[in-house]
Amino acid sequence: MAKSDVKLLGAWPSPFVMRPRIALNIKSVEYEFLEETLGSKSQLLLESNPVHKKIPVLIHGGKPICESLVIVEYIDEVWSPGPAILPSDPYDRALARFWAAYLDEKWFPTMRNIAAAKDEEARKALIDQVGEGLVLLEDAFSKCSKGKGFFGGDQIGYLDIAFGSFLGWLRAIEKMNGVKLMDETRTPGLLKWANSFSSHPAVKDVFPETEKLVEFAKVLAKLKATPPK
Numbered sequence: 605m606a607k608s609d610v611k612l613l614g615a616w617p618s619p620f621v622m623r624p625r626i627a628l629n630i631k632s633v634e635y636e637f638l639e640e641t642l643g644s645k646s647q648l649l650l651e652s653n654p655v656h657k658k659i660p661v662l663i664h665g666g667k668p669i670c671e672s673l674v675i676v677e678y679i680d681e682v683w684s685p686g687p688a689i690l691p692s693d694p695y696d697r698a699l700a701r702f703w704a705a706y707l708d709e710k711w712f713p714t715m716r717n718i719a720a721a722k723d724e725e726a727r728k729a730l731i732d733q734v735g736e737g738l739v740l741l742e743d744a745f746s747k748c749s750k751g752k753g754f755f756g757g758d759q760i761g762y763l764d765i766a767f768g769s770f771l772g773w774l775r776a777i778e779k780m781n782g783v784k785l786m787d788e789t790r791t792p793g794l795l796k797w798a799n800s801f802s803s804h805p806a807v808k809d810v811f812p813e814t815e816k817l818v819e820f821a822k823v824l825a826k827l828k829a830t831p832p833k
């Protein structure tokens with residue numbers, strides 16, 4: 605497959621964009637990364653994802669595929685055989701999809717809201733909710749990993765990608781709020797997993813630095829505070 609046949613529309617700070625990047629790395633697929641500019645949407649993005657107008661979009665042989673987890677599943681099916689991303693067992697697959705949906709629908713939106721909390725009490729309540737979510741995920745980790753290093757077992761799988769893509773922002777939010785959300789007492793398994801995940805060969809080159817994300821968050825906050833002209 606020529607590199608030009610696989611294009612990914614994205615942006616470096618986006619956790620959702622990290623997902624297909626990791627999946628493509630796992631499958632050793634070369635691709636062209638087309639970086640969107642903050643605050644504007646390219647014509648290609650608007651044409652490729654007219655429903656949500658969001659990144660990531662994978663364009664494979666001219667055909668667009670949208671939604672990060674749909675893209676990860678597509679990559680797993682198309683570049684097969686190769687290291688499997690989704691679990692082969694139907695129950696394990698269902699569990700991985702269940703927790704990925706929890707992360708996207710509940711856990712991450714709560715964490716994202718911390719920055720916009722209206723006062724200190726609201727901020728603290730959101731931080732507590734994120735911590736409670738991590739305790740649930742610690743339990744999910746011990747069930748899914750079956751004593752191995754990743755949710756997917758010996759190798760990074762679907763749920764590792766779904767959750768691991770949020771780790772950069774989790775670390776940035778810890779730093780910006782002066783808190784530790786993952787720790788040895790409440791989430792020992794996740795703490796170890798987070799280090800293995802972020803240093804994995806398929807991940808480390810696309811894993812954003814905490815400091816860069818903190819700076820980016822400040823730029824975003826400024827943009828939000830500026831009234832439209």
Ligand SMILES: N[C@@H](CCC(=O)N[C@@H](CS)C(=O)NCC(=O)O)C(=O)O
Binds near residue numbers: 618619660670
């Ligand atoms: N559910 C989508 C979420 C994608 C998403 O929220 N992308 C953000 C970047 S992190 C985006 O494109 N935002 C632009 C906008 O909302 O207009 C997915 O999993 O792909």
